[in-house]
Amino acid sequence: MSLIQSLLKEMDEESVTTRKMLERLPADKYDWQPHPKSMKLLRLATHIAELPGWVKMTLTTSELDTATFDYNPSPLKNNDELLAYFATTMAEGRSQLTAAVPEQLEEMWTLREGDVIHKTYTKAEVIRMVYSQIVHHRAQLGVYLRLLEVPVPGSYGPSADEY
Incomplete structure (x- = not known):
């Protein structure tokens, strides 16, 4: 299996x-948040839904400069819009x-803030980092759901709510 096929397979599996x-x-x-420093529930879910689109950003750019990046999360109003947005970014x-x-995945991509370079990765490494971000924030969402008494679905097997 090629690296691209492997990344596609992982993307598809994690999307479920x-x-x-x-x-x-x-x-x-x-609007609920577990702590003042935490994202609100819909903001966290919107971020998770937007992350698959970062694969496109990675493959079509050579860097992200957070000092000049005009970040405007999509203003979603309900679950239907959220799921449609996720389907679009996927x-x-x-x-x-x-x-x-394959050669495109070997190209370098830089995360910077103005003149400060935080890290330079291959585009393949950035895509894997995007997937890790999805899993990381999805885990946060699982904690939010647990605290709100919403049954948490299993990820890599059944959850405690599915026994």
Whole structure:
């Protein structure tokens, strides 16, 4: 299996669990947050839903400069919009990755803040980091759901709510 095929397989597999988590958002708790430094529920879910689109960003750019990046999260109002947004970012990321060539994954990509370079990675490493970010934030969402008494779906097997 090629690296691109492997990344596509992982993207598809993780999307199933991610969608199950996003489907569970209680609409009456969108503004809830477990701590003042934590994202609100809908903001966290929106971030998770946008992350597959970062695969496209990675493959079509050579860097992200957080000092000049105009970040405006999509203003989603309900679960239907959230799931549609997730489907869109998945399709965009998957389409870009499907069209990629192996040499493209070896190109370097930089994360910077103005003149300060935080890290330079290959584009393949950035895509793996994007997947890790999805899993990381999905785990946060699982804690939010648990604290809100919403049954948490299993990720890599059944959850305590599925026994």
